[in-house]
Amino acid sequence: MAGKPKLHYTKGRGKMESVRWLLAAAGVEFEEEFIETKEDLEKLRNDGVLLFQQVPMVEIDGMRMVQTRAILSYIAAKYNLYGKDLKERAWIDMYVEGTTDLMGMIMFLPYQPADTKEKNLALIIERATTRYFPVYEKALKDHGQDYLVGNKLSWADVHLLEAILMAEECKPDVLSAFPLLQAFKGRISNIPTIKKFLQPGSQRKPPTDEKIVAVVRKIFNI
């Protein structure tokens, strides 16, 4: 009998946060085992449970899945958040790659040298407001529906909400020119499973601070 999925990662957002979001949105309970020291990571590697010696790793349905995209695709498909056919999946994939690129920039920000932070933050805001958000605003405007793809909640919507909230942590009024995204944010945040995830006490992780950066640098030698 399959137990709950078990997530192996550090106790911060990083690449695992999108997995936490998607499982939560799908209403799937999950466990977490946190890597707190270098030795914890070495043990996982020595036990041979990390296909490419890396985390994230998620134990799910008898598999030890690695590679964030592979994990997210599996969860999306399993819980019917991946569209109804190949073309809808193609659109979801394209949208998710965009939000992945944006969130990747934000994820790296705390690890940049202090004297480049301001410049990198400015680039994030520029990309968010001129490259990424306009795409999603237009998608919603063109079809007038509540969700990005196929008039149904999908991985793309969950990922976009995550990206919006992360961007807002960088600049609170980043959505000021995007009325449809503001409405989208309100709607998706109110979906019961997601609303629960957004409440204190959930498994959602706080923004990455210096303490987390120090731990991560130590564990991964970066």
Place this chain on the structure above:
Amino acid sequence: MFKYSSVTQFSCLFQFEEVYLETKEQYEKLIKDGFLLFQQVPLVEIDGMKMVQTRAIMSYIAGKYNLYGKDLKERALIDMYVEGLSDLMQMILMFPFSPPDAKEKNLESIKERATNRYFPVFEKVLKQHGQDFLVGNKFSWADVQLMEAILAVEEKVPDVLSGFPQLQVFKSKMSNMPTLKKFLQPGSPRKPPPDAHYVETVLKIFKK
């Protein structure tokens, strides 16, 4: 261009045309005409869609042409393998653009990662199930990606497969599959290794 080579591997399946970006103006026109969802290439016009984002494009092609396994679990394995290989390919892709004084170190990294992290995984997979293909005893996207990665690394480290007998056999089998064999012959859409002229062109087009 950049991540182009992985997409053209799929030419083993069907005919396609190519439009080459040679100038900044061409690129800017694509953006202005609203062709590029996120203002980036690759762009593949397929089945009435203007698809961008390499992974999305390849997933679509794999799904359409039955190269994505028979069920969700096989797809999961294919995705894991492809993502790992993509990380290795990314190192190779960026190599021509690294500064001259970093090239030797980067080459060492490629060799180390291929030999210690990636190739052992696929050697083991093939050894354990004894089948010709990585997943589900059937040709899939993962096999195409592995083949591409092997050849790309060999261009830099000719004897890289010396410790991997299963991969040597795999390489030989894949090379003899009719569609891949055709792609590996001169005159196919396969692109040559990047040279200085290529690097110059890319920088000219994409550098702000």
